[in-house]
Amino acid sequence: MLKKLFRKLESVIALSQSILTPKQFIFLSSVLVGISCAFAVIVLKIFAHSVFSFATYINGILKLSFINSILPIVGILLTVFVVKKVLNGTIQKGTSQILYAVAKKASIIPRKQMYAQIVTSSLTVGLGGSAGLESPIVITGAAFGSNYAQNYKLAYKDRTLLIGCGVAAGISAAFNAPIAGVLFAIEVLLVDVSIAAFTPIMISAATGALVSAIVLDESILLSFKQQQTFNYHNIPFYVLLGVLTGFMAVYYARKFQKVEHYFAKMEIGPYRKALIGSSLLALLIFVFPTLFGEGYETIKTLSENDPGQLMDNTLFADFRNNQWALLLFIGCTMMVKVFASGLTLGSGGNGGNFAPSLFLGSYLGYFFSKLVSLTGLSQLPISNFTMVGMAGILSGLFHAPLTAIFLIAEITGGYGLMIPLMIVSSISFAISKRFEKYSLDVKGLVKKGHVFTSNKDSNILSTLDIDAIIQCDYLTVHPDEHLTKLVDLISHSNQVVFAVVNDDKDLVGVVHFNDIREIIFNSYRVKYTLIKDVMKTPPVTILSNDSMEIVMSKFEKSKSAFLPVLKSEKYFGFISKSIALEAYRTKLRSMTIE
Numbered sequence: 283m284l285k286k287l288f289r290k291l292e293s294v295i296a297l298s299q300s301i302l303t304p305k306q307f308i309f310l311s312s313v314l315v316g317i318s319c320a321f322a323v324i325v326l327k328i329f330a331h332s333v334f335s336f337a338t339y340i341n342g343i344l345k346l347s348f349i350n351s352i353l354p355i356v357g358i359l360l361t362v363f364v365v366k367k368v369l370n371g372t373i374q375k376g377t378s379q380i381l382y383a384v385a386k387k388a389s390i391i392p393r394k395q396m397y398a399q400i401v402t403s404s405l406t407v408g409l410g411g412s413a414g415l416e417s418p419i420v421i422t423g424a425a426f427g428s429n430y431a432q433n434y435k436l437a438y439k440d441r442t443l444l445i446g447c448g449v450a451a452g453i454s455a456a457f458n459a460p461i462a463g464v465l466f467a468i469e470v471l472l473v474d475v476s477i478a479a480f481t482p483i484m485i486s487a488a489t490g491a492l493v494s495a496i497v498l499d500e501s502i503l504l505s506f507k508q509q510q511t512f513n514y515h516n517i518p519f520y521v522l523l524g525v526l527t528g529f530m531a532v533y534y535a536r537k538f539q540k541v542e543h544y545f546a547k548m549e550i551g552p553y554r555k556a557l558i559g560s561s562l563l564a565l566l567i568f569v570f571p572t573l574f575g576e577g578y579e580t581i582k583t584l585s586e587n588d589p590g591q592l593m594d595n596t597l598f599a600d601f602r603n604n605q606w607a608l609l610l611f612i613g614c615t616m617m618v619k620v621f622a623s624g625l626t627l628g629s630g631g632n633g634g635n636f637a638p639s640l641f642l643g644s645y646l647g648y649f650f651s652k653l654v655s656l657t658g659l660s661q662l663p664i665s666n667f668t669m670v671g672m673a674g675i676l677s678g679l680f681h682a683p684l685t686a687i688f689l690i691a692e693i694t695g696g697y698g699l700m701i702p703l704m705i706v707s708s709i710s711f712a713i714s715k716r717f718e719k720y721s722l723d724v725k726g727l728v729k730k731g732h733v734f735t736s737n738k739d740s741n742i743l744s745t746l747d748i749d750a751i752i753q754c755d756y757l758t759v760h761p762d763e764h765l766t767k768l769v770d771l772i773s774h775s776n777q778v779v780f781a782v783v784n785d786d787k788d789l790v791g792v793v794h795f796n797d798i799r800e801i802i803f804n805s806y807r808v809k810y811t812l813i814k815d816v817m818k819t820p821p822v823t824i825l826s827n828d829s830m831e832i833v834m835s836k837f838e839k840s841k842s843a844f845l846p847v848l849k850s851e852k853y854f855g856f857i858s859k860s861i862a863l864e865a866y867r868t869k870l871r872s873m874t875i876e
Contacts, residue, residue, distance in 0.1 A: 313489050576641075646671045675710070683710075778794065788852065
């Protein structure tokens, strides 16, 4: 029955493709992708919220606090089982794979990502793993967009655009924040889009947010109604919060990667690794139950009038009304959150760092403002600092200040905090960028030799294949030959530069036509001059395994139009700067989304 329904739907879409103009079909497609992503979000959110409510109910009624610790172990082990038995033993994590697919895989994302992320992240995070659902949601949305485009044989630009639509719809549906969804798609993933491309992305984001708002209960989404008036006298404290969130973002990024790297090096089976990591996570959750799951419920509690509820059903319940004890509990939770997230993902679970960044930001904002208030320095609006702190960590960790600003503005129901959001996000971003050149997700690509940043030139150069522009058919000469040979070659070819190689194919020099122009018209000098007497040492050589970014840097430094290429320390060919630039321009045209 369901298959028949899908087949009918596909036939209707195919018919509409033949009737509508290409632009109209993209608009229709953006709506369909938005609806698909929204329902994926709904499934994930309802499952995660239901498990959290169940665990809270058990703890409240039966006082079995260990339930919170057992569920994450079960969830991570089940995730590893699904990956091993259903997904052929591998699953890619993090939004960096979308960047890689756009740049290196012609925007082709495997079909299994349409369901793999939903299943594995729901098991991991839904059962209490200390990570977020947004990264899996984003990957799922991108997979929907890519596979939809493949199914209807759309070109690369349209595939990439629909990936952006899926990403925007996913974030929009997860937070009911369409503006943040659009900005995330453009700021983090599609860094080079024209204004015209905004329309389908906005349509998809609005669709995702609308479907999510209709179906999902507001209590499941992260939203705030309590907001105090912005007082410009507090600006110095917001500046200080921006500095703190910037350094905290650096701390989180570095510690998280250390934990992940530690587990990656462990040469044990996946189940043993999962058991070790999840058991350590269970211990942390037993001591700090607020680390359970996404943590959005605790963020809401933190911004309300009785944050002492966070200590209910914990080892420290007797101190719930002690302000200093609560502050210490929140501070410790804040510092160990990175280890909880690292253990969750490093041991085999699936999730992302979007929710942890909001968790960490809210706790830091609360800790800072409450500390200032308790010490009597100033009475700060704690709920405002709790919310603004989220934007600071999100901006610093993902290098996405605009997304951070508008996400918090949207989930707080207004723009009354726009000024402090801008202050904290920009300062945090500047500090994080100073110490961490790449965002948390992009750092993984950098380690593999794939650099994707907001620098459009670097992105494009990283996608070019050096082998495609090396010219290996250039004629060569021997250093002991006379210029007569070279003149003969010049007269019978279009070549203007020649490599001088010895009997072992070692590059010993180069001869450029412009350097011998005066000599070749003197027959006497041509007859009695050896090539080695006029050749020059090349200013720089290119290695066959150099990246295109390195190649262009060498051209820039040498000011040469041609550079020789070595392979295994032997002469291999030449690269022409003009051909390299033409390859760049061609790639730029193909990657620009209009």
